[in-house]
Amino acid sequence: xxxxxxxxxxxxxxxxxxxxxxxxxxxxxxxxxxxxxxxxxxxxxxxxxxxxxxxxxxxxxxxxxxxxxxxxxxxxxxxxxxxxxxxxxxxxxxxxxxxxxxxxxxxxxxxxxxxxxxxxxxxxxxxxxxxxxxxxxxxx
Amino acid sequence: xxxxxxxxxxxxxxxxxxxxxxxxxxxxxxxxxxxxxxxxxxxxxxxxxxxxxxxxxxxxxxxxxxxxxxxxxxxxxxxxxxxxxxxxxxxxxxxxxxxxxxxxxxxxxxxxxxxxxxxxxxxxxxxxxxxxxxxxxxxxxxxxxxxxxxxxxxxxxxxxxxxxxxxxxxxxxxxxxxxxxxxxxxxxxxxxxxxxxxxxxxxxxxxxxxxxxxxxxxxxxxxxxxxxxxxxxxxxxxxxxxxxxx
Ligand code: B12
Ligand SMILES: Nc1nc2c(ncn2[C@@H]2O[C@H](COP(=O)(O)OP(=O)(O)O)[C@@H](O)[C@H]2O)c(=O)[nH]1
Ligand SMILES: [Mg+2]
Numbered sequence: 001x002x003x004x005x006x007x008x009x010x011x012x013x014x015x016x017x018x019x020x021x022x023x024x025x026x027x028x029x030x031x032x033x034x035x036x037x038x039x040x041x042x043x044x045x046x047x048x049x050x051x052x053x054x055x056x057x058x059x060x061x062x063x064x065x066x067x068x069x070x071x072x073x074x075x076x077x078x079x080x081x082x083x084x085x086x087x088x089x090x091x092x093x094x095x096x097x098x099x100x101x102x103x104x105x106x107x108x109x110x111x112x113x114x115x116x117x118x119x120x121x122x123x124x125x126x127x128x129x130x131x132x133x134x135x136x137x138x139x140x
Numbered sequence: 141x142x143x144x145x146x147x148x149x150x151x152x153x154x155x156x157x158x159x160x161x162x163x164x165x166x167x168x169x170x171x172x173x174x175x176x177x178x179x180x181x182x183x184x185x186x187x188x189x190x191x192x193x194x195x196x197x198x199x200x201x202x203x204x205x206x207x208x209x210x211x212x213x214x215x216x217x218x219x220x221x222x223x224x225x226x227x228x229x230x231x232x233x234x235x236x237x238x239x240x241x242x243x244x245x246x247x248x249x250x251x252x253x254x255x256x257x258x259x260x261x262x263x264x265x266x267x268x269x270x271x272x273x274x275x276x277x278x279x280x281x282x283x284x285x286x287x288x289x290x291x292x293x294x295x296x297x298x299x300x301x302x303x304x305x306x307x308x309x310x311x312x313x314x315x316x317x318x319x320x321x322x323x324x325x326x327x328x329x330x331x332x333x334x335x336x337x338x339x340x341x342x343x344x345x346x347x348x349x350x351x352x353x354x355x356x357x358x359x360x361x362x363x364x365x366x367x368x369x370x371x372x373x374x375x376x377x378x379x380x381x382x383x384x385x386x
Contacts, residue, residue: 007153008216008217008218008241008243029219030219032217033212033215033217033218033219034212034215034217035215035217036215036216036217037217038211038217038218038220038241039217039218039219039220040220040221040223040239041219041220041221041223041224042223042224042227043223043224043227046227049231050227050230050231053230053231054223054230054237056141056142056145057141057145057236057237057238058145058223058238058239059142059145059146059148059149087142088142
């Protein structure tokens with residue numbers, strides 16, 4: 001029988017903006033599934049409003065954004081602000097894609113929890129989540 | 141909306157606290173109409189559900205979708221991807237879409253489905269649409285929960301006949317032969333007719349509706365109307381279970 005955690009962490013994963021690079025996000029989604037998370041993949045061309053709305057309906061604890069278009073300095077903060085507007089700042093925002101180091105520091109100040117850039121081993125992403133949500137993760 | 145989403149999480153987790161909440165909500169709550177879509181993976185269930193949402197919204201109903209996908213038996217994790225096909229309804233406040241992991245429950249739905257439907261009714265939703273896991277073998281549960289069960293088949297799937305053998309024929313209120321833009325759809329319709337003619341006579345002969353779910357808007361009205369009207373509830377869960385037992 002499935003060894004499903006009693007309270008699996010739910011993660012809404014999305015590509016925001018005009019950006020068709022979906023290889024990375026799909027690889028990450030699979031890795032998160034394999035680590036025991038419930039991943040809700042919402043697909044390409046999402047707006048910050050759509051992502052937040054999906055996270056609320058899905059009662060997700062985490063939003064994972066994937067951005068390769070260069071628009072990360074607009075889109076990540078837009079999602080953080082939309083969460084504020086919807087009174088849902090408890091939802092953790094993290095992500096990855098093509099994002100320069102300087103921008104990562106700025107985004108963290110704007111409320112993004114973590115960013116993973118190309119070449120990051122998938123295990124590193126999983127380990128980060130495990131540390132962030134230790135109580136809700138299935139014991140291996 | 142967040143309260144509803146949270147409540148569904150509690151029933152998914154089988155949290156005892158949810159009883160109280162449900163009792164509190166039950167007063168005055170109506171029970172929504174429930175349509176269920178089942179069929180093998182990739183047959184177009186989510187895309188059909190998307191079209192049916194559009195139809196029901198045009199009629200003025202509020203619509204909630206409970207879309208189930210399997211959890212990995214090895215890790216317990218899941219990728220829940222049905223929502224992708226329904227994104228055009230994303231910011232419609234009268235559409236609520238919830239993806240559920242089956243979390244090891246067999247039968248094609250989440251164990252929490254019935255309670256989630258009750259909650260959706262309490263929160264005022266007129267219609268609920270269920271989408272099953274789509275393994276295609278043991279998913280008869282949907283018929284016991286839904287007023288109308290739509291079984292989705294497609295050409296070139298190879299397993300359409302197998303599905304019928306697995307008891308899916310008995311639970312269908314309506315057959316959607318989706319992807320009717322692809323060669324071979326006429327053969328699926330013919331096969332279905334033959335199967336039905338060989339089966340014992342029943343009071344309800346499920347209509348066979350050819351659909352092209354990807355056609356979107358223009359398709360919505362006719363398709364959904366036939367799927368839901370033709371399959372109007374006509375029997376109780378007990379009758380269905382009786383029939384699937386033998
Ligand atoms: C493959 C590729 C494409 C493919 C995409 C196929 C697809 N379906 O994904 C195609 C050929 C279509 C393409 C097109 C374009 N591309 Co391109 N593409 C790449 C390339 C070579 C690799 C991307 C990739 O798939 N990597 C493999 C995956 C596994 O890695 P990843 O996505 O980075 O993901 C990792 C992390 O970033 C992170 N991560 C990513 N997402 C998420 C999400 C979460 C939640 C988390 C936690 C982590 C995470 O974890 C992953 C694992 O380590 C990159 C260059 C590069 N080296 O990155 C350029 C690149 C991304 N592309 C680029 C450009 C400019 C384009 C085009 C605009 C080119 C053009 N002028 O037409 C178009 C735009 C297309 C579109 N509609 O958006 C630029 C972007 C520049 C920028 N933003 O500053 C890059 C960086 C190339 C360059 N050096 O200029 N591209
Ligand atoms: N050609 C064609 N493709 C379709 C049709 N309906 C759905 N599809 C495609 O079939 C694939 C699976 O659809 P989806 O709705 O996700 O199927 P599900 O797994 O049963 O929910 C998608 O790529 C759809 O675009 C149709 O009527 N015709
Ligand atoms: Mg589906």
